[in-house]
Amino acid sequence: MTGTAPRHAMVLAAGLGLRMRPITETRPKPLVTVAGRTLLDRALDALADAGVTDATVNVHYLPQMIEDHLASRTVPRIAISDERETLLETGGGVARALPLLGPDAFFVVNADIAWRDGGTPALNRLFEAWDDTAMDALLLLHPVADATGYDGAGDFFVDAGGRLTRRREAPEAPLVFTGVQLLHPRLFACTPDGPFPLTRLYDRAETERRLFGLVHDGDWHHIGTPEGLAEAEARLESTRGLPG
Numbered sequence: 303m304t305g306t307a308p309r310h311a312m313v314l315a316a317g318l319g320l321r322m323r324p325i326t327e328t329r330p331k332p333l334v335t336v337a338g339r340t341l342l343d344r345a346l347d348a349l350a351d352a353g354v355t356d357a358t359v360n361v362h363y364l365p366q367m368i369e370d371h372l373a374s375r376t377v378p379r380i381a382i383s384d385e386r387e388t389l390l391e392t393g394g395g396v397a398r399a400l401p402l403l404g405p406d407a408f409f410v411v412n413a414d415i416a417w418r419d420g421g422t423p424a425l426n427r428l429f430e431a432w433d434d435t436a437m438d439a440l441l442l443l444h445p446v447a448d449a450t451g452y453d454g455a456g457d458f459f460v461d462a463g464g465r466l467t468r469r470r471e472a473p474e475a476p477l478v479f480t481g482v483q484l485l486h487p488r489l490f491a492c493t494p495d496g497p498f499p500l501t502r503l504y505d506r507a508e509t510e511r512r513l514f515g516l517v518h519d520g521d522w523h524h525i526g527t528p529e530g531l532a533e534a535e536a537r538l539e540s541t542r543g544l545p546g
Contacts, residue, residue: 307429311354311409312399313345316362316385321527330364332413333371337538345411352425354378358399362389391497397490412481414526416534420519428484431516438489438512442482444522449478450537451523451530458515466515480522
């Protein structure tokens with residue numbers, strides 16, 4: 303991609319973290335610590351390293367704890383998207399925050415993951431692969447067979463040109479969506495008010511052949527349960543000091 307790297311991003315931090323109980327009975331999942339850093343700080347640090355200057359963080363469960371945690375952060379600058387009254391799901395949450403995310407493509411990162419980069423940081427790879435004329439969404443994917451803390455059947459198939467097809471009724475797919483992506487605001491044209499999942503928009507982009515994926519070349523950890531947290535902690539501690 304030519305032009306300026308994305309300066310805006312959103313971290314999805316409003317989830318309830320039900321599968322992470324009892325840990326999340328007293329703290330929101332984005333503030334769970336793995337290998338010395340909270341999940342939220344890991345996401346924001348990676349975004350700052352990629353050149354993001356402004357990040358929006360949505361909040362719902364134990365929101366004041368997240369706001370207090372972020373109060374002293376200056377890089378990137380933080381804006382809070384308040385979902386205290388109604389949890390808007392992934393698509394509705396991003397749609398609510400669009401006025402804060404600028405007119406160009408922006409990063410979205412889930413706050414229940416951790417990753418270690420390969421040779422080039424994953425966010426930089428997404429930006430370098432972005433084609434504004436062809437794409438509305440570019441998702442970072444990871445091989446199911448090498449994913450930590452993930453026990454699903456996979457999410458996507460990818461063709462030789464990088465276009466994605468969702469698994470839907472197929473028994474399994476080789477790639478799982480990592481929760482890291484680059485999206486353009488036009489993806490949200492004519493979206494409904496209120497809660498809806500991003501998968502609704504992926505399906506439309508797939509139909510229009512504007513949904514693309516990039517396979518991650520480092521490690522990826524889904525941290526959705528105490529067991530997944532322990533596994534990720536062990537893996538990340540063993541590679542502490544390495545990039546990512």
